[in-house]
Amino acid sequence: MNRDSFAFIAGLVKDRSGLVLTTDQGYMLETRLGPLLKREGLADIDALALRLKDPRMAGLAAAVTEALTTNESSFFRDGKPFEHLRRVLPGLAATRAPGVPLRIWSAACSTGQEAYSIGMILTELPLGGRRAEILGTDIAQEVLARARHGSFTQFEVQRGLPARLLVKHFRQEEGRWRATPELRAMARFEHVNLLSDLRPLGRFDVIFCRNVLIYFDTQTKARVLDAMAAQLAPDGVLYLGGAETVLGLTGRLVPVPGERGVYAKAKAGVVALAG
Structure with missing residues (x-):
């Protein structure tokens, strides 16, 4: 070459x-x-x-x-973002108008483990009957097809998935573990390029965009973060990977105090200067 x-x-x-x-x-x-x-x-x-x-x-x-493209994923990856999600979702649900669903976006979702991890958390939280929508997106059609099918190898389910949740939400099928119809119905998966116009996706209460920005240059990171901030609810939460940050890239998002990799929208009129 x-x-x-x-x-x-x-x-x-x-x-x-x-x-x-x-x-x-x-x-x-x-x-x-x-x-x-x-x-x-x-x-x-x-x-x-x-x-x-x-x-x-x-x-x-x-x-x-x-x-x-790199398609690395696992259930409940790194743990702490999902622990934080458990704490924040009931409060978000309580502040939404009646009939308005919680919307959660798993960006660059790969084969779907992150989206299904979110779904399993939702089944265990007291959300007052609040409906929730999970959208998983990726640029790669092959991994999206796998995510929609919801079928995982023994190795994949052993990476981060507690045994009690495996037994509760998955069934053995032809030597693999497949998410139950109920869990699969909680998430939908679509082909989306993060460099495209994200506005048609609508507003989200929670966005996961973890271990994606590390593959981008500074200009692209800033562009994607600004676009995601525009789609995040005023009191919403963005989760990035442990090695990723918004600092120096955008003034539209600020770190959540005491939490690594968790970001909120900057308050109106208090937008920090990036760079």
Whole structure:
């Protein structure tokens, strides 16, 4: 793979997804794109780059982008955000008008473990009969299909899912564990690019966007955070990954005191300056 081919593919992927690829990731490119090269009958990455320059190859460009996105997920990942969610949801439910559902967004949801973790929490909270909607979104169609099916390997359920919740919310099916129809019905999964216009998604009380921004450059992080802040309810909560922050990126969000990776909207008229 020559330098120009890498630069072209890296630029294409960044434009389509925000994902930043660095020159030391050439091996990762060759590994993840190997199956696609075989399927397309292409000899190497250079041949792929050449074909991608044809403007009619939008479908191939989407497949390349999907192959290079990181789809790491687990149930109740890192624990503390979900403990905080348990504490904050009853208060949010109590302040909403009658008949208005709580709306929770799992952005870059991968195969759905985060969305289903949220769903399991909702079944155990006293929300006064308040209905809740969970939206999981991702740029990769393959992982969305898996999320909708709600089927996980033994290894996947052993990563963070307590035994009591496994028994309560999952059933064994052909050597895998599948979420019950009731749990699957709590979440819907849609194809959404975080670089697109997020306004059609509507307003959310809670947004999870964890371990996503680490793959973006500073400008893209700021753009996504500002867009998410615009969709967050005035008293809503945003959860980021432990290594992520809003500081220096946006003035529309501020850290929740005493909580790592938890952010709220800046109060009107008190928007902090970013950078």
